[in-house]
Amino acid sequence: MVTAMAAEPAKKESAPKVQPIKPKKARTLPWISLAVAVLVLAGAGTWFALRSNAGTSAGAAPRAAAPRAAPIYYKFDPAFVVNFGGAGSARYLQVGVEAMSRDAAILDTLKNNEPAVRNDLILLYSSQNDATLMTTEGKEMLRAATLTAIQKVLNEAGADGKLIEQVYFTSFVIQ
Numbered sequence: 001m002v003t004a005m006a007a008e009p010a011k012k013e014s015a016p017k018v019q020p021i022k023p024k025k026a027r028t029l030p031w032i033s034l035a036v037a038v039l040v041l042a043g044a045g046t047w048f049a050l051r052s053n054a055g056t057s058a059g060a061a062p063r064a065a066a067p068r069a070a071p072i073y074y075k076f077d078p079a080f081v082v083n084f085g086g087a088g089s090a091r092y093l094q095v096g097v098e099a100m101s102r103d104a105a106i107l108d109t110l111k112n113n114e115p116a117v118r119n120d121l122i123l124l125y126s127s128q129n130d131a132t133l134m135t136t137e138g139k140e141m142l143r144a145a146t147l148t149a150i151q152k153v154l155n156e157a158g159a160d161g162k163l164i165e166q167v168y169f170t171s172f173v174i175q
Contacts (some may be wrong), residue, residue, distance in 0.1 A: 069102040071165075074110055076118070079171060082126040084133075093125055093133065096171035099150055099164050106154065106163035113157050120149045133174055143167055 076097045085091040101107055110117065124145055132138035151161030 071100050071102055072104055072107055073168075074099045074101070074107045075170075076114070076121075080118070080121055080125055082122055084126050084128050085130055091130065092173075092175045093128065094171065094173040094175075095125060095169055097121070097146060098168050098170050099147075100166040100168065101164050103163045106159055109154060109157060109159040110150070110164065113153055116157075117150055117153045120153060121146060124149055130174075139169070139172065143169060 076099075079094055079096040081092065081094045083089070083091060084093050099107070099110060101110075125142075128138075128142065133142070147164065147167040150164055150167060154161035154164065
């Protein structure tokens with residue numbers, strides 16, 4: 001038995017010693033630091049973005065971009081009444097029109113130039129035909145032409161006609 005015990009320690013001594021693998025902290029530490037820094041910056045960016053979208057409150061910094069002004073409407077009164085449809089036709093069109101802007105000064109200019117605008121719109125409306133006015137697409141084209149006519153008169157008056165953003169038909173009767 002002595003020989004068997006002596007042989008065992010010899011086997012142990014002849015086997016190579018395995019060193020435990022040490023983690024390479026020096027290489028992983030910069031990557032972990034970088035990942036943490038990116039997460040912190042992303043979180044801060046998200047917080048600032050959500051904070052600026054929430055609006056301003058007491059003590060909060062004002063927004064960089066000002067909110068759009070509320071729309072203001074100018075109603076042409078009375079409504080436009082024209083005959084249309086060509087020679088021998090006894091068709092009538094009555095249109096209620098309102099112009100929309102966000103600038104009160106341009107609506108004052110529109111009011112001062114209403115006779116010129118009404119003239120151009122009466123000529124525009126009286127040149128229409130049944131087939132165009134009976135379709136939604138035709139009415140939308142007439143609405144766009146109305147906006148263009150109003151903007152043209154304002155531009156000729158020295159104002160910025162593009163400040164009139166939209167025109168709406170508030171009534172539309174064909175007889």
